[in-house]
Amino acid sequence: MPNSRTALQQTRIVDLSDDKSIYGVKLLSDMGADTVRPEISSGDLLRQRGPFDENSGESLWYTFFASSRRHFTVDENSSASLYELNALLRCADLCFLGKENALAEKVNLDAARSRNPKLVVVDVSPFGSAGPWRDFKAPDLVASALGGSSGVTGDHYTPPLKLFGELNFMISGAYAATAALAGLNHVRESGEGQRIEVPVHECIASSLEHVFMWYFHHAQFPNARAPALERRGSLHWTNLYVVMPTKNGEMMVTPTPNMEAQLAWLVEEGAFQDLLDPKYEEPENRRQYFTRLMEVLREWVATEDSEELFRKAQEHHAPYGWVQTVAEVAKNPQLEARSWWDSLRLGDRNLPSPGVPFQFSDTPGSVVESEWIETNGSSVLENIGWEA
Amino acid sequence: MRPLNGIRILDFTHVLAGPFCTRVLADMGADVVKVNSTVRAAANNAPNSPYYAIWNRNKRALALNMSDDEAKDVAKSLANQADVVIDNFSIGVLDRWGVGFDEVSKTNDQVIYVQMSGMGAGGPWSDFVTYAPTIHALAGLTYTTGVPDGGPIGVGFSYNDHQAGLHAAVAILSAIEARRQTGIGQRIDLAQFEVGVAMIGVSLLDYFANGKVAQPCGNRPPYDKFAPHGCYACRPEGDDILDERWLAIVCRDEDEWQALCHVMGNPDWCRSEAFKTMDARCENAESLDSHINSWTKARDATTLMYALQEKGVPAGNVQPGIDLAESDPQLKAREFIRFMEEPHPGLGVTFADRLPIYFEKTPCDTYERSRTLGEDNVSVLADWLGMSEQEVRSGEENGHFT
Structure with missing residues (x-):
């Protein structure tokens, strides 16, 4: 059920997304949109995605990505049931489509848009509807390879690496949500709905930070030896952020944004070695200085306790990052203090759930349990309370 | 507008x-x-x-x-x-x-x-x-x-x-x-x-529900049973790391696996018990990757990508920035x-x-x-x-x- 007084409480969504945009629908649903996600009679294929709750057997992947929605079954072989599915689109503001959703091809979008000209359809696919690769299959790893995120992730001793979990499709999901709301804004201003296409390949390619800059402007970077950067472990393209081992863990260390303050801190710690040598003040030796600074930092960091080093770094306004496991993130004091966690019921247990990643002062969102609607042969529209 | x-x-x-x-x-x-x-x-x-x-x-x-x-x-x-x-x-x-x-x-x-x-x-x-x-x-x-x-x-x-x-x-x-x-x-x-x-929301739920702490797993899927699922070295264009060429290949079901075997020329190892089912392929993923690497290492990544995609196997070159900017035909x-x-x-x-x-x-x-x-x-x-x-x-x- 929609939350009370939420940002998107007047927004109705028919969710026929697949894994490439389900995160975008989650963002809108957690902000209170009234979202229904119909499923084929054998159940949503995404319910088969692991991991699973070892008590209830439910998919935790699905619990996370399909939160805050109402679900019901559509008999894909029944014309009456499909009629009802199409009738939903006459009452909806937004429809998300993914071609790996078993019901996506069962809706008659032309008819729906003709009867509901305000409908915004967001179609998220690997490559969009045009271009030589439009029919290519691209699950996450392949999307990551072609889109460029694998090309800069990994180390010289590893293959190019996929980002963990669903990070690539969470980018296309976030773009899809943005597109939907922009389309909705246009509807509110003009009354005109439309179809919007979001290709995953371009979403990934547009979110690679330095990659295109390096290609087009590498001549301006003194450490550039080619128009592309190799995969280089945790070392950032600036060479000034890298993970270093501490006495008892790992720390992402950087002397930025204030190199002088970093040097002063090393002096305070008695760990500055030769960094005060006047030769480093000469402009021609600055690159050598940065290299030496990172070496000195590495030696010093290796002698420090992670927690203590992180605390001291932040006291010195140095943006070090303590490398945390999922278990450590789960116990993070900042998330606790900001009451970030929501709660979800799974089987017979209440479990903490990641909360909404933005806090609204007046219309806050929250992650709520999805609800199953039993239609029992009666009208879906009637059951969910939608009217055109 | x-x-x-x-x-x-x-x-x-x-x-x-x-x-x-x-x-x-x-x-x-x-x-x-x-x-x-x-x-x-x-x-x-x-x-x-x-x-x-x-x-x-x-x-x-x-x-x-x-x-x-x-x-x-x-x-x-x-x-x-x-x-x-x-x-x-x-x-x-x-x-x-x-x-x-x-x-x-x-x-x-x-x-x-x-x-x-x-x-x-x-x-x-x-x-x-x-x-x-x-x-x-x-x-x-x-x-x-x-x-x-x-x-x-x-x-x-x-x-x-x-x-x-x-x-x-x-x-x-x-x-x-x-x-x-x-x-x-x-x-x-x-x-x-x-x-x-x-x-990392899914991994957090796994931790809260099952007490499991997500671990790095390279290119294997952390939670699902798909194999092969990796990046395979292809024929390099030189000796530099930037000259390496890699191909991502994923098989999520039997059809994709059979199509991959077909493109590889149905070698004998494809028919062994070790790779007969998805469960078996996942269990023997290291050996499977090694076989696939042997097949890809002397071949051109782009040629393989098109051959595999034509037969319905998800495959894609690992594209560095140069490829994205200069040669990606889709972009x-x-x-x-x-x-x-x-x-x-x-x-x-x-x-x-x-x-x-x-x-x-x-x-x-x-x-x-x-x-x-x-x-x-x-x-x-x-x-x-x-x-x-x-x-x-x-x-x-x-x-x-x-």
């Missing part, structure tokens, strides 16, 4: 996360006024930096010397005209400048005020300084992206800055929709750290990379990677170069505040708009 025409955004953001948010909104037609100053225009915040140029296209540039009281008054007047005020400073900076939410909302109750700080307002880490690599480390992204027993590697670019920017765009557009219902704006507190943590066909018509005064010809959103009725195909410091002082202050050119020039001479 673009979908966000008419929305005014006063943009105090810098570096990547905030500018990426406002770039996306500007691409879709919002009137984004990027505030900068002579004092702050350094490093990646300098308009002649390529980094700045990429994230600040399609915006107008206003220079305001925020140490000057008159400039602060102008900033306040601009905030009164804005639909959205956004910053990604640490908490409190805009309050000190007199354009914090409490001050602005007294005179503009429609304003949507977005603070994209690293850690959010409140809590013991509220004042912590962060960049994307900091967030990656703290949120578990650095730990989980890597290979077993290989130490933390993490994402090879500032992923979370892009995600924080997109999440801020979603938040802003949600708040604009809410404003239609409530009649008033509101404050949005977006902690970039919380965006990062949301990215070429979609005109993904464009060059700005007007040269940048400091950088010459600059490029735009297009917004990856195709609107049927409100296409977003306008790309204008990023602007130099204060280049749009006259047009912004005329459009938003009705100031004359003479007033603006006088303010520039007096150091207010610099």
Whole structure:
């Protein structure tokens, strides 16, 4: 059920997304949109995605990505049931489509848009509807390879690496949500709905930070030896952020944004070695200085306790990052203090759930349990309370 | 006509996360006024930096010397005209400048005020300084992206800055929709750290439900049973790491597996018990990868990709930036990379990677170069505040708009 007084409480969504945009629908649903996600009679294929709750057997992947929605079954072989599915689109503001959703091809979008000209359809696919690769299959790893995120992730001793979990499709999901709301804004201003296409390949390619800059402007970077950067472990393209081992863990260390303050801190710690040598003040030796600074930092960091080093770094306004496991993130004091966690019921247990990643002062969102609607042969529209 | 025409955004953001948010909104037609100053225009915040140029296209540039009281008054007047005020400073900076939410909302109750700080307002880490690599480390992204027993590697670019920017765009557009219902704006507190943590949401649920701590797993799927699922070395084009060529191959079901075997010429090993079922292939994934590597290592990655895709096997080259920029036929066909018509005064010809959103009725195909410091002082202050050119020039001479 929609939350009370939420940002998107007047927004109705028919969710026929697949894994490439389900995160975008989650963002809108957690902000209170009234979202229904119909499923084929054998159940949503995404319910088969692991991991699973070892008590209830439910998919935790699905619990996370399909939160805050109402679900019901559509008999894909029944014309009456499909009629009802199409009738939903006459009452909806937004429809998300993914071609790996078993019901996506069962809706008659032309008819729906003709009867509901305000409908915004967001179609998220690997490559969009045009271009030589439009029919290519691209699950996450392949999307990551072609889109460029694998090309800069990994180390010289590893293959190019996929980002963990669903990070690539969470980018296309976030773009899809943005597109939907922009389309909705246009509807509110003009009354005109439309179809919007979001290709995953371009979403990934547009979110690679330095990659295109390096290609087009590498001549301006003194450490550039080619128009592309190799995969280089945790070392950032600036060479000034890298993970270093501490006495008892790992720390992402950087002397930025204030190199002088970093040097002063090393002096305070008695760990500055030769960094005060006047030769480093000469402009021609600055690159050598940065290299030496990172070496000195590495030696010093290796002698420090992670927690203590992180605390001291932040006291010195140095943006070090303590490398945390999922278990450590789960116990993070900042998330606790900001009451970030929501709660979800799974089987017979209440479990903490990641909360909404933005806090609204007046219309806050929250992650709520999805609800199953039993239609029992009666009208879906009637059951969910939608009217055109 | 673009979908966000008419929305005014006063943009105090810098570096990547905030500018990426406002770039996306500007691409879709919002009137984004990027505030900068002579004092702050350094490093990646300098308009002649390529980094700045990429994230600040399609915006107008206003220079305001925020140490000057008159400039602060102008900033306040601009905030009164804005639909959205956004910053990604640490908490409190805009309050000190007199354009914090409490001050602005007294005179503009429609304003949507977005603070994209690293850690959010409140809590013991509220004042912590962060960049994307900091967030990656703290949120578990650095730990989980890597290979077993290989130490933390993490994402090879500032992923979370892009995600924080997109999440801020979603938040802003949600708040604009809410404003239609409530009649008033509101404050949005977006902690970039919380965006990062949301990215490992599934693993957190696995931890809470099952007590399992996600571990780096290379290119294998962390939770699903798919094999093969990896990047395989193909024929290199030279000896440098940049000359390596890799091909990602994934088989999610029996059809894809059989098609892969067919393209490989149905070698005997494909029919062995070790690879007969998906369960068996997952159990023997290392040996399976070794067989596939033997097949790919002397072959051309692109040729294999087309051969596999033609038979329905998901496969894709690992594309470095050069491929994306020069030879990716899909990006070429979609005109993904464009060059700005007007040269940048400091950088010459600059490029735009297009917004990856195709609107049927409100296409977003306008790309204008990023602007130099204060280049749009006259047009912004005329459009938003009705100031004359003479007033603006006088303010520039007096150091207010610099």
